[in-house]
Amino acid sequence: MRRLGEPPEFAALAAFLASERASYITGNSIAVDGGWIRALL
Numbered sequence: 001m002r003r004l005g006e007p008p009e010f011a012a013l014a015a016f017l018a019s020e021r022a023s024y025i026t027g028n029s030i031a032v033d034g035g036w037i038r039a040l041l
Contacts, residue, residue, distance in 0.1 A: 001034030 013032050016022055031037050 003034065005032060005034060 010032055013030065017025065017030075
């Protein structure tokens with residue numbers, strides 16, 4: 001994405017993880033980095 005993330009983008013992930021829809025998700029690392037990690041590997 002070639003840009004820094006905006007606070008609402010991080011907040012969207014936090015809100016999803018706190019929601020009932022994410023109740024089955026356990027023990028994961030979720031990269032909110034716009035693809036930077038994949039680009040570095």
